[in-house]
Each structure stands twice: as C-alpha cells, then as structure tokens.
Amino acid sequence: MPHKAPIRSKSGDALPPVEQHARQYATVRQAHETELIEDYVELIGDLLTHRGEARAADIAARMGVSQATVSKMIRRLNELGLVNSRPYRSLFLTEAGEAMAAHSRERHDIVLHFLRALGASDNAARIDAEGMEHHVSDETLDLMQRFIATSAPTDKR
Amino acid sequence: MPHKAPIRSKSGDALPPVEQHARQYATVRQAHETELIEDYVELIGDLLTHRGEARAADIAARMGVSQATVSKMIRRLNELGLVNSRPYRSLFLTEAGEAMAAHSRERHDIVLHFLRALGASDNAARIDAEGMEHHVSDETLDLMQRFIATSAPTDKR
DNA sequence: GTCTAAACTTAGCCAAGGCTTACTTTGTGT
DNA sequence: ACACAAAGTAAGCCTTGGCTAAGTTTAGAC
Numbered sequence A, B: 001m002p003h004k005a006p007i008r009s010k011s012g013d014a015l016p017p018v019e020q021h022a023r024q025y026a027t028v029r030q031a032h033e034t035e036l037i038e039d040y041v042e043l044i045g046d047l048l049t050h051r052g053e054a055r056a057a058d059i060a061a062r063m064g065v066s067q068a069t070v071s072k073m074i075r076r077l078n079e080l081g082l083v084n085s086r087p088y089r090s091l092f093l094t095e096a097g098e099a100m101a102a103h104s105r106e107r108h109d110i111v112l113h114f115l116r117a118l119g120a121s122d123n124a125a126r127i128d129a130e131g132m133e134h135h136v137s138d139e140t141l142d143l144m145q146r147f148i149a150t151s152a153p154t155d156k157r
Numbered sequence C: 001g002t003c004t005a006a007a008c009t010t011a012g013c014c015a016a017g018g019c020t021t022a023c024t025t026t027g028t029g030t
Numbered sequence D: 001a002c003a004c005a006a007a008g009t010a011a012g013c014c015t016t017g018g019c020t021a022a023g024t025t026t027a028g029a030c
Helices: A018-051 A056-063 A067-079 A095-118 A122-135 A138-151 B018-051 B056-063 B067-079 B095-118 B122-135 B138-151
Strands: B083-085 B091-093
Touching (some): A018 A056, A018 A067, A056 B018, A095 A122, A095 A138, A095 B138, A122 B122, A122 B138, A138 B095, B018 B056, B018 B122, B095 B122
Antiparallel strands (some): B083 B091
16 A cells, blocks of 8 residues: 655655645635735725725725625624724724735735736736735745836836 | 715826726635635645545645545535545545646646746745635736746756 | 615625534554 | 554534625715
8 A cells, every 4th residue: 555655756846744735725724814804904995095985885896795795894894903984984994904904005016016027917917916915925025026126127107 | 075086196006997896806706716626626636646545634634624624525526526535435536626636736836836936935935826826817827937937947846 | 854865784594614522434453 | 353543424513705685874856
C-alpha cells in the first residue's frame, strides 16, 4: 500500500506539509468571513465620497441584492461598530468604519491599477480586483505597488 | 439635497454604473459558491496524484476541518457527480471531477508561478494563490502566463 | 395637509459549511 | 480470531447571507 513516499510526478510542486497546507486553507476561510463586511463598508465609504450619502437602496442596487439583505447587513455592521445608522435614515461610518473603508479602498485601488498595468481590460480588471482584493497579502500588495511604479512611470487618470 | 451629480473627488475612479457594479459583485458571489467545491476536488486530485489515494482523514487534515465536515462535503461532491465514493472506502474522481481538478490545478499553478515571478516569498505565494485562484479571469490568467514567460526565460523549481 | 410611492424594516424561510457527540466499520497487531 | 484504534458516517446544532412577503415610515406631489 503506497503511503508515505514524497512522490513527485507532475509538472511541479509536491504537496506542502500538512500543517502548512491547513494554514493556507484557514487563511482563505478567514478572509471569506471578513470579505463581505469589508465590501459593504468600502461601498458605503465610496457612496459617501462620491454621492454625498449612502442609502440602503443604493447599496442594494449596487450590490445586486435585495433591500432586505442590505437592511440585515446594516444591523450587523452596526453591532460591529462600523456604521452609525438611525432607522430610515442615511448611513454614516464610525471611525473604525472609516478606517476599514480607507484600508479596503487603498488595497482595491492598488490591485486594480496593478491589473491594468499588467495589461488587463477595464472590465476584467474591475471584476478581478473585486474578487482578489481580499486575498492579497501585504507582501504581494507591496510587489504590486512596485510593479505599477516601474511599469507606468506616469499616468493614472 | 445633493443627489445625482457624478462628483469625482478622490484619488481616482468614480463609481461604475450601477448595473456594472452589481455584475461585479455577482461574479464574486458566484465564484464563492464554486470555490470550496473546486478546492476539494483539486485537493483530491492532488492526493491521488501524489499519494496514490485520497482518504477523508487526509483531506480533513489538509483542509484543517473536522472529518464530519469532509464526510458531508463528499456526499455533496457525489451528488454533483464529481467523485465516486463507496462508504468507508477511498475516493476517486469521476471524469467530470478529473476535468475540474485538472482545470483548477492549472489555474492554481499559473497564479502560483506568477506570484513567484513577481517576487513573492514561497509562503506568501502559496497562501495568496490559494485565495486568488478563483477570482482570476481567463484574460488575466493569460497575462500572468505571458508575464511568467517573459520574466523567467528558464527556471521553475 | 394629505395621500401615495418609494424607502426601509421585520419575520420567517432556505442552503451552505462549519462544529460536536455518538455510532459503525475496517483492518491490524498479537 | 479478536479486540481495539483509527477511519468514516449520521444526527443535530449554529451562523451567514441570500430570498419573499408583509408591514411601517418618510417625504414629495398636489
């Protein structure tokens, strides 16, 4: 019964050690937990910046979900101390919310510009950035920034 | 009451049109639905390739979840026609499962090598690849491949 | 000033993906 | 040959993040 030899047959990498492998997946699972929260907070921040206010209806339309879903989510954000909301009123971010929004926005921008610098179309860059944003380590983010700097000496809108 | 003017105040990009924005989030949500499935199938394929068999206990250890969770998941994979499993026995992939595993593995490898080519450490590259893999469009994947080719004329390992 | 549409909330449903606890099966070691 | 540990399964719980349907509040039109 073949069981322990580190066979290496395919293109490249063998399986990582069990604990390392488990940590990889754990990191991804953890990212998924905070991901949606960050997306909401980021969007709220963007709406406040670009539209002057953040209404649940706008959020629902942009997220592509029902208003009920947004309403529920806002309650969560409230409990988490990320937004200040009064029933039937427009939303505001708390300090913690502002910080999270700024942080997310910054990461998002870097990933987005990186993808464009790599040569991606606007559409692909936008979609991929939205998904990748939460799975890029600080280390990699740094490399992306460096890549942007060297590749596109001047431009950016 | 300020309401509709396309204000553009910050660093860069204004908000995308509502429908486009909603589509972005929808794409991410959809990726999340298939992500776990793909990770399991990919891991099973890797275990079969590198270890000769795929046991639930191994999967649980590598995923960092309980055996019960794996057992439940295997039932789902079975219903989806991705694995062949007989109770208490080792797993095998169906043709569809093989195809999905190969596809995931390929994407995973490209992202991983891309990150290394960018300059990421082994650890960061592994973790980020695990998370990014499911959020990279074919278009971007192509660009990554091209980047690998130009940046590292020969090496790999 | 009132009435009505739009915005918002609440309640209750569902599926997914974790968990623990308890049970069954398998296969080894002696 | 059997007993017992390891592997696997089953049942039942919880939280998240969707949904719909029904009710409430707000605010703008007239």
